Amino acid sequence: MEITYLRVSITDKCNLKCFYCRPDDMTFFDKEELLSFEEIAKFVKALTKYGLKSVRITGGEPLLRKGVEDLVRMISEIPQIKDIALTTNGITLSKHAYKLKKNGLNRVNISIDSLKPQLFYEITKGHLEDVLEGIRVAKDVGLNPIKVNAVVIKGLNEDEALDFVEFAREYGVEVRFIEMMPLGQGQIHWDLDMVKPLDLIKQNIEKKYGKLIPSNSIGSGAARVYEIPDLNVKIGFITPISNPFCDGCSKLRLTAEGNIKLCLRTDEHIPVKDVLRYGTEKELDEFIKYVLMEKERSNAQIQKSNYAFSECRRVMTSIGG
């Protein structure tokens, strides 16, 4: 099988504390436990033999890892990699955007769950204005497209649909609404009811702007993307619970401490650090063949289990969303 997309978490640390994502008493990996940038680049290169073209860097908060720009440069020097993206909370993006772009980053996804500064603070313990400044600088330096991800939280931000549309128009960004997943160890009691607000958001947008027109966008992955007629605005919906996109999934995740996660829905993982650190090129290649077989098996199993989420309680800050 082919693997076209790799999502790499480079740290489990974060400078925000989104209540649904991070527990209060989190312990972090020591620096020595994390994969080095050289090891990550080695893994990326080895996967290109099996179709890898697109890499997303995430965290925790990836901009907290010192030298993240160097990792971007190392990956961009691998000729088969055509697309490098970063998922960030945007808090320090204004300081990093120029060098990231210069070193080969193509695009960014920025998380904003509320456009109301007070509610944003209540959800994240951070300041919305810092993120908005990050978006402005990212635009100035030419990162494109910029996508803003909003996790829809029942009872908190589901009434902000039209504000997000206006925001998308004003800032020239694409907004994607994401269903809350039963992941992580944040302070949230997840139930299926948490997923319904996404329908409401779509209805509210259509009530005001008319029927949304199916569209597409660079690296849209699992998002269903629509265009709002006449506004030149794209809105996406990521629905891992109500309408998952698992068929033929060709994504892998690499955690900061060197585990391969075959799928976000399960806790199954395969440690890769030792073979990256001590193995020969041939051993790494054999290992990757084994991972691809396991990925096929895992895809088949998830289909059979009717896409049910397993009890995956791994903290999102360490697997990278």
Ligand SMILES: C[S@@+](CC[C@H](N)C(=O)[O-])C[C@H]1O[C@@H](n2cnc3c(N)ncnc32)[C@H](O)[C@@H]1O
């Ligand atoms: C784990 S964060 C890592 C990158 C960066 N810190 C950020 O917030 O963009 C990646 C994404 O996962 C989302 N996320 C975290 N926990 C989630 C959950 N339980 N359900 C859905 N999305 C979640 C976040 O909102 C964010 O957009």
Ligand code: SF4
């Ligand atoms: S969602 Fe991102 S910014 Fe928020 S706590 Fe998790 S890792 Fe940090």
